[in-house]
Amino acid sequence: MRQVFGFHQFRPNQEEIVRALIGQRDVFAVMPTGGGKSLCYQLPACLLSGTCVVISPLISLMKDQVDAAGENGLRAEYLNSSLGHSQQAGVLDALAVGELDLLYVAPERFVRGDFLSALKATRVCLFAIDEAHCISQWGHDFRPDYLSLSKIVPEFSGVSVAAFTATATHKVQQDIIARLGLRKPLTIRASFDRPNLFLQVEPKDDLNTQIFGFLRKHPSESGIIYRTTRNDVEATAEFLARKGVLVRPYHAGMPDQDRKANQDAFNRDEINVIVATIAFGMGIDKSNVRFVLHGDLPKNMEGYYQEIGRAGRDGEPAHCLLYFSYGDTSTIRYFIRQMENESQRADAQRKLAEIANYAGSSKCRRRQILAYFGETYDKANCGTCDICA
Numbered sequence: 001m002r003q004v005f006g007f008h009q010f011r012p013n014q015e016e017i018v019r020a021l022i023g024q025r026d027v028f029a030v031m032p033t034g035g036g037k038s039l040c041y042q043l044p045a046c047l048l049s050g051t052c053v054v055i056s057p058l059i060s061l062m063k064d065q066v067d068a069a070g071e072n073g074l075r076a077e078y079l080n081s082s083l084g085h086s087q088q089a090g091v092l093d094a095l096a097v098g099e100l101d102l103l104y105v106a107p108e109r110f111v112r113g114d115f116l117s118a119l120k121a122t123r124v125c126l127f128a129i130d131e132a133h134c135i136s137q138w139g140h141d142f143r144p145d146y147l148s149l150s151k152i153v154p155e156f157s158g159v160s161v162a163a164f165t166a167t168a169t170h171k172v173q174q175d176i177i178a179r180l181g182l183r184k185p186l187t188i189r190a191s192f193d194r195p196n197l198f199l200q201v202e203p204k205d206d207l208n209t210q211i212f213g214f215l216r217k218h219p220s221e222s223g224i225i226y227r228t229t230r231n232d233v234e235a236t237a238e239f240l241a242r243k244g245v246l247v248r249p250y251h252a253g254m255p256d257q258d259r260k261a262n263q264d265a266f267n268r269d270e271i272n273v274i275v276a277t278i279a280f281g282m283g284i285d286k287s288n289v290r291f292v293l294h295g296d297l298p299k300n301m302e303g304y305y306q307e308i309g310r311a312g313r314d315g316e317p318a319h320c321l322l323y324f325s326y327g328d329t330s331t332i333r334y335f336i337r338q339m340e341n342e343s344q345r346a347d348a349q350r351k352l353a354e355i356a357n358y359a360g361s362s363k364c365r366r367r368q369i370l371a372y373f374g375e376t377y378d379k380a381n382c383g384t385c386d387i388c389a
Helices: 014-022 037-047 059-071 085-096 107-111 113-120 144-155 170-180 207-217 230-242 256-267 301-308 327-337 342-360 365-372
Strands: 027-030 051-055 076-079 102-105 124-129 160-165 186-189 197-203 222-226 247-250 273-276 289-294 318-324
Touching: 014 027, 014 037, 014 160, 014 186, 027 037, 027 170, 037 051, 037 124, 037 160, 059 076, 059 102, 076 085, 085 113, 102 107, 107 113, 107 144, 113 144, 144 170, 160 170, 170 186, 197 365, 207 230, 207 289, 207 318, 230 247, 230 273, 247 256, 256 273, 289 301, 301 342, 301 365, 318 342, 327 342, 342 365
Parallel strands: 027 160, 027 186, 051 102, 051 124, 076 102, 124 160, 197 318, 222 273, 222 289, 247 273, 289 318
Antiparallel strands: none
């Protein structure tokens, strides 16, 4: 581990996961964002014979992940729709002759019979599934493409599977394990507590003015501002730019190259602030984010927790501020009513009520978040939320 990755010791839960995977046991792990999950599958990939197949929805980040693995001396490639036919053929040839330690693929690749045949024709030592909550219809970010991953255990019965997520209630955890068919997995639930994050809720009034007021108190700090709609993203970014803030927008309606350019500018500290929809953030590896602001109520606690988890990954203090208006719940309810599945609609209503109760409550914010994820907070006063401070 020291020789390849430059680490002198394991972080919490890493050694237990690595030992389980080397011993060919399935693993389900809820680990905080920035908790070091990549080592959990990359180290076994070094030690086991064969290729570790990493499944991730983050096509835009695969090249960065491959480059980072290559810097550690691992033979890594990715296979997705951004590659031309000849490039994809080259990756599959390298896979066939056993020249890959790591292969990053998107989940939709498992719908294709030719890809499954290619995997069966080589030696796969491990499947690592990132953002595993996407397979659960009870999770906050269900993606139908993930359902094809239920083929892995029946098709590759002798290969261990590791499923990772940063956010899963016990109900979602059970659903993920069942849908993937994990076999008596080692189950790891790291603490959801992020003590360096200051949690605050403030009534929403003149939102853009409020946001600018916050930024004036935090000059030159790096941060993310979440808005619900693309129009709101553009409006807030334009307002702040007129005030002299180094800011750019990010949403799925932008051209890919513009979106990537804005994300790269943020990662390289060329701008201080990015205003974004929830399309921004999954897989972001930037440690010095000092604040995350929500200009609108998130749809559920899981999404909120994942988004604030992008702040303070370096362990230094960071500020998480939610601007709340009960009017936001009406907007979200409108979208929930458009859902066709009755049970999913009811679940979304319940989750909305829980995040609204959190925002409108006078109870410790930290205690509420941890209770939602089934964790008990023992201290009488956390000291790092607007209620307790």
